[in-house]
Amino acid sequence: MPRIRPLSRRRILAHIPLIAAAGFASSLRAAEPPEQDIADMAADAVATGVPPALGMIAIENGRLGTPSAFGVEARGRPSAASATGRWHIGSNAKSMTATMVARLVEQGLLDWKASLADLLPDVPMREDYRAVSLPDLLSHRAGLARNSAAGLAAMPDDDPRSEQERRRAYAAAALTEPPVGPIAVGAGSYSNTGFFLAGLIAERATGLPFEALMRRELFVPLGMTSVGFGGTPPGEIAGHSKGGPVYGAAGDNPDFLRPAGGLHLSLADWGSYILDQMRGQRGEGRLLRAESYHFLHRPQPGSNNGLGWGLEAAPGGKPMWSHDGSNGRWFGIVAVLPDEQRAAMVVANAAGAEVEAVVNRMVVRTLGLA
Template sequence: MKRVLASSLCLLAFGAQAQSSSWQRTVDDTVARYKLPGIAVGVVEDGKVVYATTRGETLAGSGQKLTSKSLFKIASNSKAMTASVLARLVDQGKLRWDDPVTKHLPQFAMFDPWVTKNMQVRDLLVHNSGLPEGGGDLMLWPEPNTFTRGDIIAGLKYIKPAYSFRSGYAYDNLLYVVAGEVAAAAGGAPYETLVQREVFDPLGMTRCKVGAFDRDAVGDVAQPHTRGENMQYKPGDNVDGTQVPAITSAAAGGIRCSLDDMLRWMQAWLAPDAQAKAWLSDAQRKEMWKARTPMPISGRRVKWDHTHALAYAYGFRLADVDGRWTVSHTGTLSGMYSAMVLLPDQRSGFVFMINADADDTRTVLSEVLTKQFTKPDADTTIAPYADEIEAEWKQAEADAKPHTKPDGKREVLAAPFDPKRTGTWRDPWFGTVRLCPVNGRLQWASEKSPLMTGHVVTVDGQWRIDWDEDRMDLEAWVDFESGHMRMRKVDPEGDFSSDFEDLDFTRTGDCSP
């Protein structure tokens, strides 16, 4: 009997060691394939942390190694924390999910007055408002800018809907900012204070930060990286200064956490201890994970994961993967990517954070780590998925439409400049821009978003903005018609947060000295 028990324990230990080796190999292969500057990865299995590792540096070349306490921007993984603040306030009787938004923010208004009247707190979280995808995101990014949360609430009524209220899905960020302000109004404290009070403190997430902080006093802060020449990573233009400012977009994507903290966050959902159980009622946990808005399912998801259902909940995405229920989200900011995937029925899941632009990396690593739970006997590796995505990119380049192929003849727009086009122009939600001569060139400059400054060039005779800042990686065409100035992305498949198409400027005056 003792020999049988000993053999069983040995088998269990061998299985755990083999699984750990599998995760280790996956991380090693990912770092090698994509030449990442840094990554933090953690795995929870049956409620327990069974694997955690960090690779690389907080800033390439700095010599400061990443640790499990290094802070990463978790970007849109912040949304679930914002939703949790609201859920806590519901538990406390300070608001209801079906409260009209105007009950807490009387100044709130959407383009359609009927939508304004009928939009409830829950609607702020589930991307079915009618706003176009990424609508108004130019008030959030690029950072820093001077748009306030009040500007966002005031600007929403000027953004034209792309579809009927509650009739479809289009990802937005502005309404999460509004949700943070609803929480502040109901909770009687600024959003940043509420997140600390309602999430970080009760769950023991001691390193997470939201709002302003001193980088050097906090220490061990991962910095963003972007692709440079020869596809090598370099520090991004948005590396933190000594004083990290509070940002308007915090409720949509402005929280920073360490790997240790994110593992605590996962366990609070997968296997809550007494403290975590007391943190949020069972009723609100169920509310948080109810499917609210159906989402489109890509061909890749069908092929790779056999997914039949995909929906947005309160700050989480729900999907079936290989017959298993998953709860997940991703985070994307310039130079920072993250992903968290939970498998509640197995009380298991994983999280990782990368301090680099890493879209393909995230897709591949998420897939392989998920398969280790949904198909543990398949010996899934990085290479086949990475090869497939690389082949897709090459095919897309070969099939690119003419307007996304390399530029035609590009020339600096020369004087004299058309006085009907120069001057100050105003969009009702984005504010004023100047289109005026500066040092012999025609400059386009935003009043509230200083990084959005560039010069007019022509490409085959068409006006185009050549941005001064590299982080403005999507250039825009400029069109004039019937007294209006409109804009559109040069690459129509570019990031939706560069929502130039939602702008509609009218001329307000001449260029001043």
């Protein structure tokens, strides 16, 4: 069993660019799967060890299918990956953060129109950011860097502060940096920092840690009992870094960045969440009013970004919600065709270009997009 070491600041700086991944739709043109059964495609991929394991689940006609898993829990170990095991989904969890914030808006604890200056009154910030709104943060249109170099530099090795204290320090540093792009205009610039700030704001509004908020507002209402935060624990499916399995703290990015995507869960629970997003669009969701789901899935002005979702159309012009995500040890994609009540979720316990190509092909084939 590998020794789990806490992430030092140097290790954080090495890993943190890998917390985020871009949208899925833009890669479709390059995805031309061979005429091969999806299960055979997955089996062939894991037989090469790239990746060690794949998990997938689909929704057809508004019904959640049976999860499937292929390969082994960890490279060099014989235990088969279980379809009921837990998988890290990286930035695919961003829409979950956005949905939690929408719940707080419906409860009157937050306001979509409130400014960052009002939401974080004790955090110093550049004038550029004072009028930024929650939708700007959650659609990558706040002008913030993907990851804050100043924020990470404010995190010393073996930092004794609480997760919440570190979040405030990161925010204060990040908001001193100049914008990297326009604010509330056009497509924006992909930013983990925006989701981090939204999570901090939710904590401030409720007095609860981000993890407790997510459980209260999403996971408990949807019966998602498998969710854990950070890397998967020893004895479960492992993420992989530099060819070897990693668990716990070594298997994920730092805990204070979890609002940008830092959880693992079963395929069935991931599918249950996506199914609720689809049903909510039809006024049948369990978490929000229909207008709130519509707002999450509506492009922000001049962009293809919803709140936690990419909204580029699929081939043929079909509406599609999609995202992909990686923390450098895992890679996964979710793609949803809401008008057809269909979706595909595929995740691998490794990252890299070869892994991304396999996962992409499986999603494309599952949804018949190429």
